[in-house]
Amino acid sequence: MFGLRAPEISTGHTGSYYAASVNRKTDYPRLEGDHTADVVVVGGGFTGANLALELAERGMDVALVEAHRIGWGASGRNGGQIIGGLGHDPERFVKTIGEEGVKAIYGMGLEGREIIAERVERYGIECDLKWGYCDVALKPRHMKQFAEWRDFEKQIGNPHTYRLLDRDELKHYVNSDRYLGGLYNDGNGHIHPLNLCIGEAAALEQLGGRIFEQSKVTDIEYGARTVIRTEQGSISAKRVVLAGNAYMGGLVPKLATRVLPSCSSVIGTEPLSEEMAREILPGDVAVCDPRTALDYFRLSGDNRLLFGGLSNYTGLEPRDLHGVMRKKLAAVYPQLADVRIDFAWSGWIGIGINRMPQLGHLSDNVSYIQAYSGHGVCPTHIMARITAEMLAGDPRRFDIMASIRHMPFPGGKLLRRPGLALGMAYYKLLDAL
Template sequence: MFLRPLQENREHVASYYAATLGEHTTYPTLAERIDTDVCVIGGGFSGISTALHLAERGYRVVVLEGNRIGWGATGRNGGQLIGGFSMDADDLRKDLGKEGVHAVWRMGQEGVDIIKQRVAAYGIDCDLRFGYCDVALKPRDLESFTMDLVRQQELGYPHTMRLLSRDELRSLVKSDLYLGGLLNEGYGQLHPLKLCLGEARAAASLGVQIFEQTRAVKLEQGEHPVVHTEHGVVHAKYVAVCGDAYLGELVPQLSSRNLPAASFVIATAPLGERAKDVMTRELAVCDTRWALDYYRLSVDGRLVFGGACNYTGLAPANVTETMRQKMLKVFPQLHDVAIDYTWGGQIGISMNRIPQLGRLKGNVFYAQGYSGHGVAPTHLMGKLLAEAVSGHAERFDLFARYKHLPFPGGKWMRQPLYALGMLYYRTLDLL
């Protein structure tokens, strides 16, 4: 398969989300000096969530976005609202202990609750719906689902979860590919770009100053941090770095621990009555592979189908056809359905798949590395960053205790070395 670089500019990609947004942001570009309490770098979920949490606490906040609000992975993802994190919480046990693992699990579920509360409090129309299913391709997946169900019940998960047999799943998801599933009524789906822009409006209504087309080009760390942009400068008491996969080399220490990987999504033409030939219920669905498929039905009856994560950071030569073939392996009955939208972008991958939260020099904090599982966790991280700024860093410190190593290979070799290493896990998917 031939690969090519992703082609991007400073406006939103031509996605289903951008096409159905119904509005365009018009925040100004910074061209002066500003003094503030907190400067947030990045206008995606992490940055906007942080800004809104801080504004609700009475802080003066400035948000700097190099392109448009929600421009990066926030506005391009599959729209799956899933609690927890992409790693197994037991991986944290050595560093955090049993109680620490339980605390992290509870925080992982909190991200979903934050979104629900935001949507209700600020009247955000983002197509929020509940119902999510993990699907099994192999018997070991079913064993894992059973353990997940027991663990969630032991920890007091408040929503309905149940194992589905092959026939039960087939009655919901019209594919012959799966052996069964794990249904979770506490997770779901949404229109991510509508959510982010709604949260940005809420933040602005509370006094947050948002600047678009305002790229941070230099960060002076310390007790009195300064952020330089292309045409202005921000002096702040605190800085929160939330650029994730699109941070570039602004903070080399963070870039070395966060690898940009390319991921892609398609949306079909509206299916109309044929939507029932795909799913009889509007579920968000994921399989369990490292190179997983994920999909859902949009409110206007399109199949939104994602996957094809590429750890080189490059795109297939024909993204639409690549994704179409992946979709047809799951739903061959859609062979004659048109693909209306194709898009992709970068997601930030941490080496151990655990989100990275921490503090740099002085009053500079950061959050990044959601590893393709960021809609809910970004909202939690924004809350933890706001807690740390306001002097209540207990939960922040717990999460920050986990140490993240840089990717081997340095600036030029870390991407190809990691892509080579991921071939091992792709091989496991086939076994």
């Protein structure tokens, strides 16, 4: 497609700010030879690392298998924004999951943030964790939506502070003339996601969990003990959980038809002076606007502005990624129009057609977790926990999520992307009106 290209695919980490500033580089062994385990988890992102860690904390013999490096996919490339909540509008599924199921989903949405805070404190993970978040309004109707949102969070028992901000009040947090106002909350925040994921994997290793990198799963043999195979080895396990999300490829066709890899991109500026950092983001908060193809941004631990967006369903990134993202950045902060861009990268997020995380079983002993629809830092952690609960004998919360039906994307491999890209163009047009 003219002006677009596929995101870089390599065995090592993409050329992101996160990879350049990681606390330690992982070098776990490849899977070679034949092994056994109680549970094998496939996919070394937030979902897989946290599920394996939850199981190791429960005393299970667990192995984590990653095709590239820990945090290689979306978990190590995202905007680093900690956002509570779980999916979109669980009331849509009340006939299936009941009022108690809806209530449980809202509770899980609150719990995800607490798991991250707990992980960071318990295992001493250095990942620039900061609290504070602003949704920002581009149109008057956004402010109305924010007011309704604030009231709803109070209604469902969210203990965190949600405060509506007018244009002048917002500038104490986000100092840009682009926005009409915003909604501040102290329950969300931001983090260095790759350092968090690698720290969680290190905690797993400390508890005796085995980790294999550069070990792409090529085949699954279902049975009383399921065997996952790579090019150089295999593991036979009582239970297997697939957690590769948008990067699973065609390993399981049923799952591939229900998740669409959508591209999102981020740039990282040169380190800003302390004066400039405080000028543009005096509240040091994470920021997001409410459009379909939204902008999101925040400061890194060393005062770089990490600015993301360009979400699209083609799965492709602009060929001139620096130029396109610089233009978007300058629309928010004109004073940074000529700032040096040190990093630019893209990656895939797994989109589900109903925007709810997908959990379920492929057989009696093979389960899966996928499709966070661009909202995964917190939900990955709670989905890992409820899956660990299920594997440990308490399936109640897992079964609520697993009972939600997830349709395959229409159009098959050839037509689903063009159709969805057209749909996104429609919603972008609505955003512009």
